[in-house]
Amino acid sequence: MTEDRNKILHEVTQGEYKYGFVTDIEQDIIKKGLNEEVIRMISAKKKEPQWMLEFRLKAYLYWTTLKMPEWAHLKIPEIDYQDIIYYAAPKQQAKLNSLDEVDPELLKTFDKLGIPLDEQKHLTGVAVDAVMDSISVKTTFKETLAELGIIFCSFSEAILEHPDLVKQYMGSVVPYRDNYFAALNSAVFSDGSFVYIPKGVKCPMELSTYFRINAANTGQFERTLIIADEGAYVSYLEGCTAPMRDENQLHAAIVEIIVQADAEVKYSTVQNWYPGDKNGRGGIYNFVTKRGLCAGENSKISWTQVETGSAITWKYPSCILRGDNSSGEFYSVAVTNNHQQADTGTKMIHLGKNTKSTIVSKGISAGLSQNSYRGLVHVAKNADQARNFSQCDSLLLGDRCGAHTFPYIKVNNNSAIVEHEATTSRIGEDQIFYCNQRGIDTETAIGLIVNGYTKEVLNKLPMEFAVEAQKLLQISLEGSVG
Amino acid sequence: MSKDDTLQQVTTNLSDWYLSSRDRLTKASSPVFNAPRTEAIDHFRTLGIPGRGNENYLYTDVQKVFSQPYKRHIDPQKIIFSVEDLFHCDIPELDTELILLVNGWFYNNRPPLQILPNGIIYGSLAEAALRYPDMVKSHYTKYADHSTEGLVALNTAFARDGTFIYIPKNGGNEKAFQIVNILLSTEDLFVQHRNLVIVEEGAVARIVVCDHSLSALQYLTNSVTEIYVGKNAELHYYKLQNEHNLSNQFSSSYIHQERDSRVVFNTVSLHGGIVRNNVFVKLNGQGASNETLGLFLADQNQHVDNYTFVDHAEPDCTSSQNFKGVLDDQATGAFTGRILVRQDAQKTEAYQVNNNILLTDEAQMSTRPQLEIYADDVKCSHGATVGQLDENALFYLRTRGIDSREARLLLMHAFGHEILKQVSVKPLQERLEDLVDKRLRGELSRCNNCPVQCET
Numbered sequence: 033m034t035e036d037r038n039k040i041l042h043e044v045t046q047g048e049y050k051y052g053f054v055t056d057i058e059q060d061i062i063k064k065g066l067n068e069e070v071i072r073m074i075s076a077k078k079k080e081p082q083w084m085l086e087f088r089l090k091a092y093l094y095w096t097t098l099k100m101p102e103w104a105h106l107k108i109p110e111i112d113y114q115d116i117i118y119y120a121a122p123k124q125q126a127k128l129n130s131l132d133e134v135d136p137e138l139l140k141t142f143d144k145l146g147i148p149l150d151e152q153k154h155l156t157g158v159a160v161d162a163v164m165d166s167i168s169v170k171t172t173f174k175e176t177l178a179e180l181g182i183i184f185c186s187f188s189e190a191i192l193e194h195p196d197l198v199k200q201y202m203g204s205v206v207p208y209r210d211n212y213f214a215a216l217n218s219a220v221f222s223d224g225s226f227v228y229i230p231k232g233v234k235c236p237m238e239l240s241t242y243f244r245i246n247a248a249n250t251g252q253f254e255r256t257l258i259i260a261d262e263g264a265y266v267s268y269l270e271g272c273t274a275p276m277r278d279e280n281q282l283h284a285a286i287v288e289i290i291v292q293a294d295a296e297v298k299y300s301t302v303q304n305w306y307p308g309d310k311n312g313r314g315g316i317y318n319f320v321t322k323r324g325l326c327a328g329e330n331s332k333i334s335w336t337q338v339e340t341g342s343a344i345t346w347k348y349p350s351c352i353l354r355g356d357n358s359s360g361e362f363y364s365v366a367v368t369n370n371h372q373q374a375d376t377g378t379k380m381i382h383l384g385k386n387t388k389s390t391i392v393s394k395g396i397s398a399g400l401s402q403n404s405y406r407g408l409v410h411v412a413k414n415a416d417q418a419r420n421f422s423q424c425d426s427l428l429l430g431d432r433c434g435a436h437t438f439p440y441i442k443v444n445n446n447s448a449i450v451e452h453e454a455t456t457s458r459i460g461e462d463q464i465f466y467c468n469q470r471g472i473d474t475e476t477a478i479g480l481i482v483n484g485y486t487k488e489v490l491n492k493l494p495m496e497f498a499v500e501a502q503k504l505l506q507i508s509l510e511g512s513v514g
Numbered sequence: 515m516s517k518d519d520t521l522q523q524v525t526t527n528l529s530d531w532y533l534s535s536r537d538r539l540t541k542a543s544s545p546v547f548n549a550p551r552t553e554a555i556d557h558f559r560t561l562g563i564p565g566r567g568n569e570n571y572l573y574t575d576v577q578k579v580f581s582q583p584y585k586r587h588i589d590p591q592k593i594i595f596s597v598e599d600l601f602h603c604d605i606p607e608l609d610t611e612l613i614l615l616v617n618g619w620f621y622n623n624r625p626p627l628q629i630l631p632n633g634i635i636y637g638s639l640a641e642a643a644l645r646y647p648d649m650v651k652s653h654y655t656k657y658a659d660h661s662t663e664g665l666v667a668l669n670t671a672f673a674r675d676g677t678f679i680y681i682p683k684n685g686g687n688e689k690a691f692q693i694v695n696i697l698l699s700t701e702d703l704f705v706q707h708r709n710l711v712i713v714e715e716g717a718v719a720r721i722v723v724c725d726h727s728l729s730a731l732q733y734l735t736n737s738v739t740e741i742y743v744g745k746n747a748e749l750h751y752y753k754l755q756n757e758h759n760l761s762n763q764f765s766s767s768y769i770h771q772e773r774d775s776r777v778v779f780n781t782v783s784l785h786g787g788i789v790r791n792n793v794f795v796k797l798n799g800q801g802a803s804n805e806t807l808g809l810f811l812a813d814q815n816q817h818v819d820n821y822t823f824v825d826h827a828e829p830d831c832t833s834s835q836n837f838k839g840v841l842d843d844q845a846t847g848a849f850t851g852r853i854l855v856r857q858d859a860q861k862t863e864a865y866q867v868n869n870n871i872l873l874t875d876e877a878q879m880s881t882r883p884q885l886e887i888y889a890d891d892v893k894c895s896h897g898a899t900v901g902q903l904d905e906n907a908l909f910y911l912r913t914r915g916i917d918s919r920e921a922r923l924l925l926m927h928a929f930g931h932e933i934l935k936q937v938s939v940k941p942l943q944e945r946l947e948d949l950v951d952k953r954l955r956g957e958l959s960r961c962n963n964c965p966v967q968c969e970t
Contacts, residue, residue, distance in 0.1 A: 103569060105886075411900075413875065428890035432857070437885040443900040446872035450901065456887050456894040 060121045065114045068092065071219055074119050078188050091208035091218030098212045104346055104375040105404040105436055116251040116282060118220045183228040184239055187255050190226035197228055201259055205288040205325045213284040214321045217253045224254035229264035238494055240269040251282040260295035267298040269497055280343060285320045293328025293355060300493050302501050305341035312371025315343025322349035326358035334361040336492045338501040343372060350379035353387035360389040363489040367505060368401030377407035382415040391422035394486050397433040404436040411448040418445060424454040427485055517577045518565055524580045525562040529555060532671055535588045544643035546651045547673050554660045554670035561664035573848035573880045574819045579762045579788050584704035584734055590619040593698060608941040610692035611636060613677045617697060618707035620675050633682040636691060639710055642678040653712055657740045657768040665764055669706050669738040676707035681717040690720035690939050697727035697761060705735045715744035722942055727757040739767045743775040750938050755783040759814060766792040773799025780937060782946060783810035784953050788817045795824045797831040808837040809933040811953050812845035819848040826859040838933055839870040840926055841877035850882045857888040866896035871903060871929060926954050
């Protein structure tokens with residue numbers, strides 16, 4: 033039976049990346065390299081106001097004083113920041129008013145990705161902001177949303193049309209001095225999504241952004257800002273893919289969420305950047321700073337992520353629970369295969385009273401991959417009655433991969449209750465035997481078990497995404513899941 | 515001056531001190547000690563005293579401790595007190611083979627090496643290195659890695675004395691060994707001792723280590739203990755830290771276990787200033803098992819930081835760590851437990867638990883249980899909690915007429931009992947229960963007939 037299993041685990045490593053096509057589209061690309069001039073050029077291309085340029089330059093100056101951090105449990109080849117193109121946009125002549133005007137090649141790309149961008153898919157009720165190589169291509173459903181006062185547009189548009197909101201909130205959760213990649217992003221970010229849900233409005237549909245890196249040698253630096261005013265609610269989805277290329281590409285994004293009193297934001301990610309080939313060549317470096325601030329009382333942020341792609345994933349979607357009674361949730365499935373590496377988890381910073389947080393993390397490693405959970409639960413002095421529960425499980429498929437857990441717990445308040453549990457195991461032979469006994473072959477059995485193992489997290493995803501996530505797990509762990 | 519600069523300064527001072535005292539050091543020591551000195555000081559120069567930038571020392575302010583002006587000595591100093599007058603171990607019925615270290619030096623009031631009829635040798639490590647150089651050499655610096663740990667490098671560079679215990683093949687002793695480390699001086703002191711324990715194949719040993727400080731002065735101890743446990747051997751090791759608020763201690767214990775060996779390593783920290791305990795366990799043969807336990811009680815401004823690293827280098831080994839802490843006043847505590855399961859260490863079972871109770875709003879606890887696993891057929895888990903006493907349990911006791919204070923004490927005692935009940939030396943266990951009880955009641959937990967009334 034062990035041989036059987038090995039065969040299946042071997043097949044697992046044969047998983048193919050089906051999003052690896054390149055779209056032949058005219059690109060507006062600037063020269064490689066990073067300096068003040070490049071930043072001025074990006075800003076000028078986007079016709080940004082002076083204050084935005086100043087923000088970028090400040091961030092750039094700060095970035096030049098920093099060194100890339102090395103504490104993660106990752107082996108990162110040296111990145112030459114001068115060898116990256118910091119701006120690549122699909123060539124766009126005029127502002128588009130309908131889908132007919134969008135480059136058909138681009139539409140084909142999104143068709144392949146299965147994004148509900150065209151009319152027929154409007155029935156699915158998802159409003160999409162698609163970002164390709166840094167530039168927001170098209171936002172659907174804009175009018176419907178506008179009637180409710182919801183702003184859902186590209187970040188560049190927001191800078192021009194809602195400068196007050198952007199000025200007020202940008203950098204308030206992730207300041208440009210936050211970390212190395214946040215500083216880099218603040219200096220060179222090209223586009224992203226902007227969401228504002230006004231007081232008391234429950235967004236009637238799921239908002240979604242699709243990111244795609246298309247051009248070679250480019251980095252993608254997008255920035256997402258979501259603001260939920262008092263009593264508002266929104267569920268936001270994010271998906272990502274990239275073509276197969278031999279060289280590594282850098283993706284350093286920032287996501288900031290601000291949630292006011294009684295509001296709730298649900299943020300779901302299905303991350304499927306190109307993971308590199310079986311020998312570990314190529315793939316995306318996914319170094320992202322995601323953080324939400326529960327600013328008001330009774331506010332809530334829920335992160336759900338399914339991480340299957342990227343050569344290296346390094347991110348910690350976090351919650352700052354400042355408002356009393358606010359709560360944060362983090363549900364994660366991280367799958368690594370072949371030579372992939374992941375160091376991911378969350379930070380829950382409890383500042384307000386009666387704040388609650390839940391962390392459920394499921395890691396699956398196969399092949400030669402390394403998969404780490406790293407998380408921080410911090411209970412500050414005034415966070416009376418704070419409550420945290422964390423559970424981090426790792427599943428090992430194969431004997432040449434690694435699964436690691438590095439939780440950090442810091443408690444400064446004696447009425448807090450913090451619990452952390454973690455287990456690491458492989459699929460039990462007895463479990464497989466049990467299935468076999470009942471006529472389920474080993475391959476299906478592994479699928480069943482992995483499915484059951486991740487169910488707790490997948491259940492948190494919106495319907496649309498849950499289906500896609502399951503498919504992705506199938507691709508990542510070929511054949512054995514289903 | 516920034517913290518990093520201060521630490522750099524301390525590192526430079528200590529390196530200079532080495533240069534100026536090298537000749538005296540080498541002349542007075544066995545070649546076994548002298549051999550690795552140069553290498554060790556070179557490593558120390560590059561590694562330095564671990565600062566906050568060092569992820570492993572994230573929670574302990576090493577700079578604060580090391581930047582104090584302590585007196586340092588290359589040679590043993592005359593002790594003007596009579597230790598016998600000052601110190602009697604008052605644990606009733608604890609009959610042990612006693613080794614006394616004063617300020618890190620073997621106390622020279624008895625033969626430096628005792629050789630028992632059953633082949634057991636114990637006493638001063640300096641003496642052992644002179645009389646049995648081959649035996650000491652085959653273990654000395656083999657387990658404590660001075661190329662990666664700055665404090666071990668520092669200790670190795672200056673090593674001169676400490677305790678030595680040797681249990682021959684299939685040997686054993688009815689009595690437990692008791693190592694008493696006493697700090698006694700008229701000046702603030704920096705103390706480094708080096709200890710070696712060899713438990714040969716099939717042998718059994720029980721060791722009790724007691725740390726006491728008798729003078730109300732500032733102390734800094736940087737000790738390194740290497741422990742070899744041979745095939746199918748068994749060791750029970752209990753470390754009791756009962757010093758005072760000005761006694762800072764960095765102790766590093768390296769345990770090397772061969773096939774089918776069993777080790778219980780239990781650290782009880784009752785009192786100290788800034789205490790850092792490093793325990794490194796290497797399970798180097800199939801079927802070895804290790805249990806590392808710890809209980810710490812801290813109040814006022816005390817700080818206790820426990821760091822364990824368990825290396826599952828071979829298959830079929832089991833390990834478990836269980837650390838519990840009670841923090842009162844402004845005390846701070848930290849726990850880092852790391853389990854490494856190497857690629858071919860299949861069938862490993864490794865468990866880790868850290869539970870903590872915070873009694874006040876000012877107390878702080880940081881905990882980092884970590885798993886690093888490269889083999890797939892393993893069962894590993896870790897858990898950590900930080901909280902307070904169970905309100906329901908308190909209520910239950912109150913309904914039975916037990917007042918709030920007693921009920922709390924009872925629950926705390928029960929909390930600590932889980933660690934103490936595993937102490938297999940009965941009189942010691944009873945004494946520990948008693949000390950913990952007193953400690954929790956806020957009564958000074960000095961051993962009773964210690965005449966030094968240290969108030970701090």
